[in-house]
Amino acid sequence: MKTLSRLSLALGAGALSMAAWAATPASAADAPPAVQAYAQLHSNPAGSYTIDPDHSGAQFSIGHAGVALVTGVFSKVSGSYTFEPRDPKACKADITIQVNSLDTFLPLRNEHVLGAEFLDAAKYPTMHFVGTRYVPRGPRGGVLHGELTLHGVTRPVAFRVHLIGAGEVSYLPKPWGGYLSGFVATTVIDRTAFGIDAFSAGIGHKVRVRVDVEGVRSSS
Numbered sequence: 001m002k003t004l005s006r007l008s009l010a011l012g013a014g015a016l017s018m019a020a021w022a023a024t025p026a027s028a029a030d031a032p033p034a035v036q037a038y039a040q041l042h043s044n045p046a047g048s049y050t051i052d053p054d055h056s057g058a059q060f061s062i063g064h065a066g067v068a069l070v071t072g073v074f075s076k077v078s079g080s081y082t083f084e085p086r087d088p089k090a091c092k093a094d095i096t097i098q099v100n101s102l103d104t105f106l107p108l109r110n111e112h113v114l115g116a117e118f119l120d121a122a123k124y125p126t127m128h129f130v131g132t133r134y135v136p137r138g139p140r141g142g143v144l145h146g147e148l149t150l151h152g153v154t155r156p157v158a159f160r161v162h163l164i165g166a167g168e169v170s171y172l173p174k175p176w177g178g179y180l181s182g183f184v185a186t187t188v189i190d191r192t193a194f195g196i197d198a199f200s201a202g203i204g205h206k207v208r209v210r211v212d213v214e215g216v217r218s219s220s
Helices: 002-023 107-113
Strands: 045-051 055-066 070-072 079-083 092-098 127-136 141-150 153-169 177-191 203-217
Touching: 045 177, 070 153, 079 177, 079 203, 141 177
Parallel strands: none
Antiparallel strands: 045 079, 045 203, 055 070, 055 203, 079 092, 092 127, 127 141, 141 153, 153 177, 177 203
């Protein structure tokens, strides 16, 4: 009986020891690394910027057959912009998109859209927007009016512009790092106004456009 009592006490002590071990927090070496929170930067966005082509792009959507939307992207966007919230007259933009950077996620469709019936990239290799007048709608956005040249035709276009963030990003190496800002600009254009009117009964006339730009502020 004494032996059984000693065994029970030993088992009980062992169980308490195991329970205490299980309740002890894992050591710092065993704990997973903390996940840092993502936050937008809200420093002063004023200044002139060169667009970072590696972190900028354009996308669009257009009606197909009256039942759905087809989307596509242009991956090569370059240019510059100036944003002065306290002086809207100083705001401007000069943006170029390489038409051959189109991707509609179907090679056969890419070839068709880049051909003579639609964008005619061989004849018109770029589309170009020059922003000439900015109308603020609050501290973080407004409407940028300008001229869009597409398919050899120039028409007035207005983009709704929204500031995403701005600030010093020192952990990125050149040419990406530095004092950065980013904007998203959206508009709707009528493709037929630019002479792109093929398959007008089966493909929408209105094209929704979104341009995302990230820029590096010039040091001067």
